[in-house]
Amino acid sequence: MQHSLNPLLPSAVAVLLLSGCAGAHADGPSTAAPATSGGGAAATIDNCGFEVELGKAPERILAIKSTSLEMLLALGLHDRIVGSAFLDGPVPAEWEDRASDVPLLAEQVPSQETVLEAEPDFVFAGWESNLTADGAGERATLREFGIRTYVAPSACRTEGYVPDPMTFDLLFDEILQAGEVFGAADAAKQLVAEQRTTLESLVPSSDGLTALWYSSGTDTPYVGAGSGAPQMVLDAVGLENIAAGADGAWTSYSWEAIVDANPDVIVLVDAAWNSADMKIAMLKSDPVTAALPAVQQDRFLIVPFPASEAGVRTVDATADLIQQLETLGR
Template sequence: MADSITVTDDDGREVHLEQPAERIVSLAPHITEVLFAVGAGDRIVGATQYSDYPPEAEAIPRIGGYSRIDLERVLERDPDLVIAWKSGNSASQVERLRELGLPVYESEPRSFEGVASSMRRMATLAGTHDQGEAAAEDFLGRMDALRATYGDRDPIRVFYQVWEQPLMTVNDDHLIAEAIAVCGGVNVFGDLDRLVPRIGREAVLDADPEVIIGGGMGEDRPDWVVAWGQWEDMTAVQRDNLFFIPPSLLQRHTGRIAEGTALMCEELERARARRPAP
């Protein structure tokens, strides 16, 4: 058919549709957000919990949480495409959806280019190519502008906290580490093997970062970052370089990472200004 579509997903699998998808089930909040960004929000017929951006997403029927999908609810939505989160969804459940005959595209961007590519490919699957291309180019342009402004600033050592219990951070293969680098920062745990490693509090104290950035439990809960204030010998604490950035702006693989990165760059500039005079 003239309208048939074939796209390779982030797992290297080819996803084939006879025509653009009209009924899409999204299995993660970042996927829902990207679909809206590329003009396909009105095609989402099912989404997971916490799919809360843009506000229109709140009205989409829920099919469980991203870590545990209600397969019956997915089937009830009668999708012609399911978009899954490779590292977040249950691999066995995703495979079961394939066994039931549903086309499944797996999303797992690991870089800014990967985010832009996801926008383009999801738009292709939904038949909204032009909107996807525009969203991708806008995102990459904003990131390039931040890199040009901040990338060559004096390096500054950063600890980014992803989670509290267990204490978790990111290595240099993570999207957040790319944001740190764009701002001229150096990820103090960048050399660790795991993408999202678990660490001990002593490891942070030993690393003695100049800046601590955290996302916290919600959009306006900086509890985790504030708690580091008790460690008064740390450089980040002594210089008041404990910064909170809403997690949806850095921890979702969407175009809003540009907003989160801009906030990070501003905070790192504040930290540079607080360095003692030579």
């Protein structure tokens, strides 16, 4: 059934000149582009190749994907979230209270109609692919309705904007930029300071172990490759990724290649639709993978799906994987 839509009138944007985020680091390009301005106009940022105008902090934000929702919750912006959609798993206990009043508008990517009915002034998407004509709406179209959009820079897939490789410095830049975009710069700075302290305290394994980062797929496994968040995390844990030579953040792999590599441990992404338990049952029931020592000895590490992508949970997920690895060795 079609609903009548009342297009939102473009809101007046206050002129606010914001200083740019940290620039490129020596270990990788900066995906969080600095703000630019000219001639007294409102500052803008280049977000995955799309110009986003800054100004008055958003008051009605719609979050698509867990990484977006959790970023907003971590920055203390729960009272500005009018809805969420396409979540990958439960919110961590530390943010449950903040998330309790946030309505779930769609189990999958919301339609443009659903977006407009929520009357947001800003859409924060975890993936670029969320903002299409078949999804929440194209970014240019939403801008015509007075709705600004932002995509997590680590999730950019537009040529020239893909992190290669993803690093913790780029992740911290992303948090700082989100603080500027959503009017929570001080909270972002404090969060980054806390996460840097945690990251610097971590002691990676020195045992020279190899690992498979198994995200999804049965006939063809989808695994963490050489340049994205999985590689970044495995490096910090002290594990050698057997798929490090594959391009991209994630890639289709083969069971034959996995068996040949014979990883010492297997990192399993735990998702509601493809849980870690389901993956373990499959690995143990297939004669090919059941012969792997890592499968026979239950040398599995678990990471929740929302923490498997670059975001505010990445540092804690890295610390947890180190702890799990230490437990396996006992």
